[in-house]
Amino acid sequence: MNSKIPAYLTEKNNVIRLILxxxxxxxxxxxxxxxFGSRDWYKISDLKFFVFASLIVLVGMLVVVISRLIMLAYIRKNAINYWQYGLWVLAEILSMSMFYALFTKFIPEENAGRDFVEIFNDSAFHASLILLLPYAILWLYFSWREKNHMLEKLSQEEQPVEVHKKNLIAFLDEKGELKISIALENLLYVDSADNYATIHYLNKSKLSHFLIRNSLKWMEENMTTDRPLVRCHRSYIVNLDKVKVLRKTKDGIYLELDAMNTPDIPVSKTYYERVMNKFSKYSV
Structure with missing residues (x-):
C-alpha cells in the first residue's frame, strides 16, 4: 500500500479523460x-428533466474537477501512494455526496420532511456508483494501454540492435580498436597477407579497399557467425550474398562475385565442405 500509484493515473491528459x-x-x-427519487421532484417533460439533470451533474462534477486540479498541483512536488489515492477518491465521494444531499434536502419541496442522514446515505451510495465505476473502467483501460505502449517500445528498441548486429560489420584491429564499419550489402571479400587483411567493399558503387592489421583467423572466429560470411581459403573470407556463380573447373572451385573488376575467389579443399554447407543455407 506504500508503493506509488502508476504514473498514468496522474498524467494530465488521462486526468482530462477521467473527468470527461x-x-x-x-x-x-x-x-x-x-x-434520489429525482423524477418525482417536478412535473416536467423528459427533455426538461434531461436538461435539469445535466446541470445538476455538471455542478456535482465540479467536485471532481477541483479535486483533480489540486492533485495535479500536489504531484509536482510529492508522490501519491495507493492508500493516499484511495483516501483522495473517498474524499471526492463524500464531497459529492454532501452536495447531492444538500441539494436533495433543500431544493425540491417534496424532500423537505426527509431525514438528512437518510438522504446523505442514499447520496453516498449513488455517488459511489457514479465515481467508482468509471474510475475502475478507466484504470483498467489506462493499464492496458500502458502495457501495450511498453511492449511496442521494447520491440522498437530491440529492432535497431538486431539490424546493427546483422547488417553493419565492424572491423577491429589486433588491439581491439574499431577501424572501419561496412554495411553487409557493400562488403565483397577480405584477403590477407601475413598479419594484415585487406577489406574489399563497394563505396558509392565503386570498388574500394581498406588495410587493417589483424588476422583472418580472428575474423573467421568473431565475424562470420549468423552472417553470410565464410572462409573459403587460407587467404580469403567471402560474402556469399555477393557470389553470383560457383564454378567448378579442373583447377578447382571458384566463386565469381557480383561486382566488376573483382577476381574470382578460390575455394580450397580444406574449406570446401563448410563453404558448401553455408552456401546452401544462404542461397535458399
Whole structure:
C-alpha cells in the first residue's frame, strides 16, 4: 500500500479523460436510473428533466474537477501512494455526496420532511456508483494501454540492435580498436597477407579497399557467425550474398562475385565442405 500509484493515473491528459468520461457516465446514470427519487421532484417533460439533470451533474462534477486540479498541483512536488489515492477518491465521494444531499434536502419541496442522514446515505451510495465505476473502467483501460505502449517500445528498441548486429560489420584491429564499419550489402571479400587483411567493399558503387592489421583467423572466429560470411581459403573470407556463380573447373572451385573488376575467389579443399554447407543455407 506504500508503493506509488502508476504514473498514468496522474498524467494530465488521462486526468482530462477521467473527468470527461465520468461526467458522461454520471449524465447517463442519473437520466437512466433517476436516483434520489429525482423524477418525482417536478412535473416536467423528459427533455426538461434531461436538461435539469445535466446541470445538476455538471455542478456535482465540479467536485471532481477541483479535486483533480489540486492533485495535479500536489504531484509536482510529492508522490501519491495507493492508500493516499484511495483516501483522495473517498474524499471526492463524500464531497459529492454532501452536495447531492444538500441539494436533495433543500431544493425540491417534496424532500423537505426527509431525514438528512437518510438522504446523505442514499447520496453516498449513488455517488459511489457514479465515481467508482468509471474510475475502475478507466484504470483498467489506462493499464492496458500502458502495457501495450511498453511492449511496442521494447520491440522498437530491440529492432535497431538486431539490424546493427546483422547488417553493419565492424572491423577491429589486433588491439581491439574499431577501424572501419561496412554495411553487409557493400562488403565483397577480405584477403590477407601475413598479419594484415585487406577489406574489399563497394563505396558509392565503386570498388574500394581498406588495410587493417589483424588476422583472418580472428575474423573467421568473431565475424562470420549468423552472417553470410565464410572462409573459403587460407587467404580469403567471402560474402556469399555477393557470389553470383560457383564454378567448378579442373583447377578447382571458384566463386565469381557480383561486382566488376573483382577476381574470382578460390575455394580450397580444406574449406570446401563448410563453404558448401553455408552456401546452401544462404542461397535458399
Amino acid at each position: 468520461f465520468t461526467a458522461a457516465f454520471a449524465l447517463l446514470f442519473i437520466n437512466i436510473f433517476k436516483p
